[in-house]
Amino acid sequence: MYTLLIVDDEYEIRNGLSNLFPWHETGFQVQAVRENGREALDYIIEHPVDVVLCDIMMPELSGIELARELRDRHPRIKVVFLSGYRDFEYARKALSYGVRNYIVKPTKYSELSHVFHQLREELDEEQSLSGPQGPDKTEAEAPQEGGLQERIIARVRKYIDTNCHDASLEKAADLVRMNPHYLSKLYKQVTGVNFSDHLLGVKMDRAAELLRGINYRTHEISRMLGYSSPKSFSRAFKQYYGMSPREFRNSKPPVE
Known part of the structure; x- marks a missing residue:
């Protein structure tokens, strides 16, 4: 079972989620509940967890601020936002801090179940890559076994697809417990493409997809994809x- 921390300033919600949802069916157990981000961060320092399910708007320390702290201090903890707000700016910040999912209240059983089944699969895969020595294992060299190499590269590609806005070779290497230099060599060896080139391709595919729609302006797409400015995004795109x-955008028919 993976461990879950629920954080919400509304008593009925945090206790309802804790006691009424069948977490064991998704492979999780609720380790604790807290009512704000500050309490949650203090708890995590002494009691590491696998996933945090938290509200966005909370006193003391908001969900956005908590996600930022966890990204910097405990990057392996996965965060799922639970919020009554459907807002672009919240969603953008959630992406920038590595938040896995953004569930809008009132929570649907099917959506919560789907999200946490996916998270369990990701955690299972990460655990299998860690090997018998556990999460503190450090691979000094690129692994030799073909099957393991393919699993590592598949995990890295999935990481890039999910986190292209702020993905980096260093973060990917940390995820699969490898030296960045050796991961870079392994990635090129297995895929025939450099890590940075693949990351750029994913960003550009995502940019093209967003530009075909009518929902976002260029500067919003630039921020969503992690570019420091619209000018640098436009230059890379061109x-x-x-x-x-x-x-x-003008050359393609818009998609509703």
């Missing part, structure tokens, strides 16, 4: 596609 984001 180098990749041979046209600016504006030209690309």
